[in-house]
Amino acid sequence: MDQTTLNYIVVGLSFALYFGIAIWARAGSTGEFYAAGRGVPPVLNGMATGADWMSAASFISMAGLIAFTGYDNSTFLMGWTGGYVLLAMLLAPYLRKFGKYTVPEFIGDRFYSQTARIVAVICLIVASITYVIGQMTGVGVTFARFLEVDVTTGLLIGATVVFFYAVLGGMKGITYTQVAQYVVLITAYTIPAIFISLALTGNAIPSLGLFSEHTASGQPLLAKLDQVVTDLGFASYTGHHTNTLNMVLFTMSLMIGTAGLPHVIIRFFTVPRVADARWSAGWALVFIALLYLTAPAVGAMARLNIMDTIQTGEIGAPEGNLAYENRPQWFKNWEETGLLNFEDKNGDGRIQFYNDKNAEFAEKAQEFGWNGNELDVNRDILVLANPEIAQLPGWVIALVAAGGLAAALSTAAGLLLAISSAISHDLIKSVINPRISEKGELLAARIAMTGAIIVATWLGLNPPGFAAQTVALAFGLAAASIFPVLMMGIFSKRVNAPGAICGMLTGLIITVGYVFTYLGMFFIPGTNLLPNTPDAWLFGISPASFGTIGAIFNFAVAYLVSMQTAEPPQEIQDLVESVRIPRGAGVAVDH
Structure with a gap:
């Protein structure tokens, strides 16, 4: 059986499973559509949360970005996992105790203001739409390679699948579909990693293999990788080469952005009790750790494999690089997608893959007869291409798809x-229409989701960066606009409606303004006001890191405005107290 047919069978079976679950778990009420009837057990909710959380950015793009940068991109690991702990400890149980369906509903009721609710909706839509672009990018990349269709067709197929089970099942259908999707994705991620770790280090546990000896050379794997990349002018894999302030701000932006992303928060509204929200968070961390402990090994081993594939002998020797005509099948497969490109700049028929931006090495490369780097590899393909690069069985490749x-x-x-x-x-x-019937609201929810799918698909055709980079922008927007108001809503009785509204608007506006200054209107090339380079960034702070600054402004403005305006009503202060403090705490007990 050829690989394409096998891919179609495995992917088709997974889709059939999702469709079957959607039909079985069809939402019949708004409670089921928004919160799965609040009847999801903690273990299953933890698994669904893991799938909800580990997006295309985690599965497809994160290891690729780590692979081509190394230590400096460990910020993705630290920020996303740290943020989930923040969410689990500081927000999830309290929001579940509040007992609402959505994040804007909490903000509207806590700050006793419809205006606050509307501003929260705007913040949510801006962050979520930016985030979903990264997912649609991942769908297009995967379909383009494994089902051998163009990216546009792949996006349309993915949108159709989501439309079927999300519009039909709502949160109920999505939850149980995500449980199945978690099983599929974690199996698909770990099996190739185990095979590759065994091949390179003899260790079946990838996260341990990362610190084991490279079997072929006898060197520690990371030392071997450092040698390979630095010999070709790239920065060392294990070294720190970027602005430390930017790295700290980026990590913090991912952390607090995680805790402010509504699609993860609403998962905790689906469990029966407040205690179940905490248990769900604990189980989710276990399920997430299975992938996040493996990702650094996947990135490092993939980078070593691809470098060894291209650099076949002594650097600078006439026969030292892979001849283009002898390129392996995986190389040809990914060339057809347009996500891997070769340009023979010196006409020698061989692939020169090196850092031509390193002036010192570029000068040396010219002595070899090299006229510039000839290979362009899209970071999003690395995890998907890994099984093919390592020549794993066809069923593993299909499983990764x-x-x-x-x-x-x-x-x-x-x-x-x-x-x-x-x-x-x-x-x-x-x-708009408080008297709408439950049936009417359910219909409106399905129509709204259909519209959101159409917009997300259109935007996914022109993403502003790799999947993980696009997602990082979404985290920055959530960090600057939503996280501060949730924290103040739970832990401060003094912050009032005007403060919350001004804080959200300030955080959102300055972050969006900064991002658009350097990235432009995402989908209109050349509209940025300043070049998107470290030299042009304010204090070296990248657009993806600016969410932390936006959050600081949000907090500051909210408190300043609140201090200058009336206190919240007493019933609101009592509400905050009841949400934050367990029932019976502080009550005298006779002994």
Whole structure:
């Protein structure tokens, strides 16, 4: 059986499973559509949260970005995992105790203001739409290679699949579909990693293999990788080469952005009790750790494999680089997608893959007869190409295709639900037409989700960067706008409606302004006001890191405005107290 047929069978079976679950778990009420009837057990909710959380950015793009940068991109690991701990400890239980369906609903009720609710909806939509672009990018990349269709067709197929189970099942259908998707994606991620770790180090546990000896050379794997990349003018894999301030701000932006992303927060509204929210968070951390402990090894081993494939002998020797005509089949497969490109700049028929921006090495490369780097590798293909590079069995390659799609579709569905819930429940039901029937609201939610899918698909055709980079921007927007108001809403009785509104608007506006200054209107090339380079950034702070600065402004403005205006009503202060302090705490007990 050829590889394409096998891919179609495995991916088709996974889609059939998702469709079957959607039909079985079809939402029949708004409670089921928004919060799965609050009947999801903690273990299953933890697994669904893991799938919701481990998006295309985690499965497809993160290891690729780590692979081509090394230590400096460990910020993705630290920020995303640290942020989930922050969410689990500081927000999830309290928001579940509040007992609402959506994040804007909490903000509207806590700050006793429809205006606050509407501003929260705007913040949610901006962050979620940016995030979902990264997922649709991952869907297009995966389909383009494994089902041998162009990216546009792949996006349309993925959108159709999401439309079916998300619009039909709502949170109930999405939750149980995500449980299945977690099983698919974690299996697809770990099996190739185990094979590759065994091949390179003899250790079956990838995270331990990363610190083991490289079998072929006898050197520690990371030392071998450092040698290979530095010999070709790249920065050392294990060294720190970037602005430390920017690295800290980026990590913090990912952390607090994680805790402010509505599609993850609403997962904790689906469990029966407050205690179950904490248990769900604990289980989710276990399920997430299985992938995040493996990702650094996948990145390092993939980089070593691809470098060894291209550099076949002594650097600078006439026969030292792979002849283009002898390129392996995986290389040809990915060339057809347009995500891997070769340009023979010196006409020698061989592939020169090196850092031509390193002036010292570029001068040496000219002595070899090299006229510039000739290979362009899209970072998003590395995890998907890894099994082919390592020459693993066809069924493993097909499984990775299904896993990549599961990761992208699971998160896309959660984001689209957050968007549609905000529109149908927080705008239509709460502001525009409070008398709408439950049936009408459910229809409005499905129409809103359909519209969100169409917009996300269109935007996914022109992403502003690699999947993980696009997602990082979404985290910055959530960090600057949503996280501070949730924290103040739970832990401060003094912050009032004017403060919350001004804080959210300030955080969102200055972050969006900064991002657009350096990245432009995402989908219109050349519209940025300043070049997107470290030299042009304010104090060396990248657009993806600016969410932390936006959050600081949000907190500061909210407190300043609140101090200058009236205190919240007493019933609101009592509400905050009841959400934050367990029932019975501080009550005298007779002994």
